[in-house]
Amino acid sequence: MLKLDFHPSGRHFLQIPGPSPVPDRILRAMSLPTIDHRGPEFGALGLELLGKIRKVFKTESPVMIYPASGTGAWEAALANTLSPGDRVLMFETGHFASLWYAMARRLQLEPEFIGLPGYEGWRHGVQAEMIEARLREDADHAIKAVCVVHNETSTGATSDIAAVRRAMDAAGHPALLLVDTISGLASADYRHDEWGVDVTISGSQKGLMLPPGISFNAISEKAIAASRESTMPRSFWAWDEILEANQNGYWPYTPSTNLLYGLNESLDMLLEEGLDHVFARHQRWAAGVRTAVEAWGLEIQCLEPAVYSPVLTGVVMPEGIDADAVRKIIYERFDLSLGTGLGKAKGRMFRIGHLGDCNDLTLIATLGGCEAGMKLAGVPLAGSGVTAALDYFAQHPLDAK
Numbered sequence: 001m002l003k004l005d006f007h008p009s010g011r012h013f014l015q016i017p018g019p020s021p022v023p024d025r026i027l028r029a030m031s032l033p034t035i036d037h038r039g040p041e042f043g044a045l046g047l048e049l050l051g052k053i054r055k056v057f058k059t060e061s062p063v064m065i066y067p068a069s070g071t072g073a074w075e076a077a078l079a080n081t082l083s084p085g086d087r088v089l090m091f092e093t094g095h096f097a098s099l100w101y102a103m104a105r106r107l108q109l110e111p112e113f114i115g116l117p118g119y120e121g122w123r124h125g126v127q128a129e130m131i132e133a134r135l136r137e138d139a140d141h142a143i144k145a146v147c148v149v150h151n152e153t154s155t156g157a158t159s160d161i162a163a164v165r166r167a168m169d170a171a172g173h174p175a176l177l178l179v180d181t182i183s184g185l186a187s188a189d190y191r192h193d194e195w196g197v198d199v200t201i202s203g204s205q206k207g208l209m210l211p212p213g214i215s216f217n218a219i220s221e222k223a224i225a226a227s228r229e230s231t232m233p234r235s236f237w238a239w240d241e242i243l244e245a246n247q248n249g250y251w252p253y254t255p256s257t258n259l260l261y262g263l264n265e266s267l268d269m270l271l272e273e274g275l276d277h278v279f280a281r282h283q284r285w286a287a288g289v290r291t292a293v294e295a296w297g298l299e300i301q302c303l304e305p306a307v308y309s310p311v312l313t314g315v316v317m318p319e320g321i322d323a324d325a326v327r328k329i330i331y332e333r334f335d336l337s338l339g340t341g342l343g344k345a346k347g348r349m350f351r352i353g354h355l356g357d358c359n360d361l362t363l364i365a366t367l368g369g370c371e372a373g374m375k376l377a378g379v380p381l382a383g384s385g386v387t388a389a390l391d392y393f394a395q396h397p398l399d400a401k
């Protein structure tokens with residue numbers, strides 16, 4: 001067995017914005033024996049899951065479940081709906097948007113990346129009016145899909161997808177709308193049908209509170225129709241065979257049985273609590289964490305309050321301080337993992353995840369680790385973020401009447 005002797009006693013603080021801490025209830029559900037994935041019990045589980053998962057995406061349409069990371073589901077979305085050489089409009093919100101763009105190029109699509117100039121895009125959400133303007137120029141409808149990231153995990157901006165839909169409609173453009181909510185689903189409000197999304201991509205290890213290993217495509221009628229025309233080679237990702245097997249609760253290949261037990265438990269937990277309550281809980285945690293950052297006198301990566309992420313907060317380090325050196329101290333001294341700055345944000349900031357199996361006091365402890373670690377690293381702080389967040393949580397009970 002792998003010796004994890006670098007972990008002292010007590011729980012490790014996994015405060016990265018995914019994988020998120022997994023609740024014990026889900027871990028226990030996953031520990032049941034693996035069953036025959038072609039047997040009757042499995043078919044019943046499959047049908048139950050395929051029904052319940054739609055509620056979380058807020059869709060009446062089918063949801064594909066892949067035994068793959070979120071990146072696989074990105075590929076599935078592009079490969080099922082598009083053909084080599086197709087033009088795709090993508091918006092640069094940060095590192096994950098950039099990785100999806102790079103994938104589109106590898107798949108021989110012709111992606112066009114638009115965004116705010118310089119580093120600005122990495123501190124804001126999607127600018128729907130820029131998408132509208134670009135689509136209006138595309139009079140002969142060469143652009144086949146618009147791809148945006150809902151919750152940009154590298155920066156902490158949750159874009160307004162309804163505004164993107166309105167922009168596409170205002171331009172009268174027929175492109176498909178593909179949305180990555182790998183880290184937004186089940187933490188931030190998301191509405192596949194109402195927002196007219198054609199393919200929604202998500203993953204297990206963020207808001208769904210599962211370990212990594214499964215991912216999703218929620219697909220519209222229009223997306224299914226596009227998949228019948230698309231000529232991109234695909235086999236493992238192909239929707240048609242999965243849709244057929246799913247009718248009876250099965251998959252064309254061996255699914256991740258134990259992760260599906262976990263998913264079933266996760267969906268029960270989320271639906272028992274009520275999605276609106278789940279979203280309010282994350283909004284409140286995010287507000288508490290931002291109160292702490294403000295008390296420290298530090299900047300938040302996202303500069304647009306309307307799109308502050310409920311899932312994570314990016315904390316910008318003052319000039320001349322390497323954010324990764326601060327993270328290293330926090331990890332080594334307090335057994336607390338924070339998200340690193342990715343891509344263009346490398347070394348400039350760290351990210352605090354506030355999703356998964358958290359509560360007020362685990363977040364206070366997380367902020368305590370950040371505060372003590374920043375002091376050790378010589379980061380000048382204006383005041384105590386821990387005290388400010390404690391006061392915030394005390395004064396803003398979640399279920400205030």
Ligand SMILES: *Cc1c(COP(=O)(O)O)cnc(C)c1O
Nearest residue numbers: 069070071096151153182183203
């Ligand atoms: C985590 C994440 C991904 C990548 O998912 P993997 O499971 O690591 O492949 C893509 N997009 C966003 C927004 C993410 O948060």
